[in-house]
Amino acid sequence: MLDGLRGVAALFVVIFHFSEMVIWNYGKLWIGHGFLAVDFFFCLSGFVLGYAYDDRVAKIGLGSFLRTRLIRLQPMVVFGAVLGLIAFYANPFGITPGYSPGKIALIFATSVLLVPYGAMQERGRNLFSLNAPAWSLFWEYIANLVFGIVLYQIKRSTLVALTVALAGVLCWAGHRAGNLSGGWSARNFWDGGARVAFSFSAGLLVYRMGWRPRTRLGFTALSVLLVLALVMPYARGAWLREAAVIVVYFPLIVALGAGAMVTPKIERLCRFSGDLSYPLYMTHYTVIWIWGDYAKEHKLATAGLWPAVALGVSIMVIFAWTVFKLYDQPVRRYLHLRAKS
Numbered sequence: 001m002l003d004g005l006r007g008v009a010a011l012f013v014v015i016f017h018f019s020e021m022v023i024w025n026y027g028k029l030w031i032g033h034g035f036l037a038v039d040f041f042f043c044l045s046g047f048v049l050g051y052a053y054d055d056r057v058a059k060i061g062l063g064s065f066l067r068t069r070l071i072r073l074q075p076m077v078v079f080g081a082v083l084g085l086i087a088f089y090a091n092p093f094g095i096t097p098g099y100s101p102g103k104i105a106l107i108f109a110t111s112v113l114l115v116p117y118g119a120m121q122e123r124g125r126n127l128f129s130l131n132a133p134a135w136s137l138f139w140e141y142i143a144n145l146v147f148g149i150v151l152y153q154i155k156r157s158t159l160v161a162l163t164v165a166l167a168g169v170l171c172w173a174g175h176r177a178g179n180l181s182g183g184w185s186a187r188n189f190w191d192g193g194a195r196v197a198f199s200f201s202a203g204l205l206v207y208r209m210g211w212r213p214r215t216r217l218g219f220t221a222l223s224v225l226l227v228l229a230l231v232m233p234y235a236r237g238a239w240l241r242e243a244a245v246i247v248v249y250f251p252l253i254v255a256l257g258a259g260a261m262v263t264p265k266i267e268r269l270c271r272f273s274g275d276l277s278y279p280l281y282m283t284h285y286t287v288i289w290i291w292g293d294y295a296k297e298h299k300l301a302t303a304g305l306w307p308a309v310a311l312g313v314s315i316m317v318i319f320a321w322t323v324f325k326l327y328d329q330p331v332r333r334y335l336h337l338r339a340k341s
Helices: 002-020 034-053 062-090 101-113 134-149 156-177 186-208 219-230 239-259 264-283 285-297 302-340
Strands: none
Touching: 002 034, 002 219, 002 239, 002 264, 002 285, 002 302, 034 134, 034 186, 034 219, 034 239, 062 101, 062 134, 062 264, 062 285, 062 302, 134 186, 156 186, 156 239, 186 239, 219 239, 219 264, 264 302, 285 302
């Protein structure tokens, strides 16, 4: 079930990114809180790593744990950076800024190695200008490292106190910025740390506390509950409602998803959704900047937006599934075999 919900969140991130390129005012955007899907990813990651590695890190060692996570995550980081580089030069609707080959090589290298480098002012100083969503992967790696060194072995009572304290840090960050959408830019770098720190810890706490209530809510119902948080109206001072969603609502959905019973048919659907989620998340921004320049050049109005968004999202879903089958899955399989040899 949780794999399925990850796919739903990834799909709505793509819809959000396509939409915000035309409607920058989130108060006028029907999915104005689509960015909160990232906090759901972080919470889900904490739960999943706790489930898969809580009692294994000490046995396999930190090196083996980190190698496993690198094999899981890094192939798509590299692929997304390569796609971003191609799109940067192949954009037919934008004017390529005059960056030197050396500067572009540095931007590409930092994107592959996930070293934050907000070099492109015209792209909002995204930490990873060739593939903007990679900012959350940077923080995911940080969370994985902290888990492999410290979190897997701390007591449950300590984890409770830590999670409560991090909720306070999250609220402070939201109050200071006015919202909890930061982390993607050099201008709001540390907001990403506050977001991942709380949500990852909260997901781990859900696992450690055994919060997996049996529920009759199926995949459709839980997907609707998740989407409701993403389409929640955006307004000035939204940080308080966003904090409530992140602190209470998302851990609850993770707990309900972990305890839900699924039929074999729904289980196959959830597996497909989960397999699609990461490639979709890491490849869709290839076309987002191109789409934004196209929309600006053609003065695309809201009336003509949604058919174009639907087409773009559909194409990216098909592309992401192709990438999963032909690149991500085979590369990870090869790397696992090499690691065992």
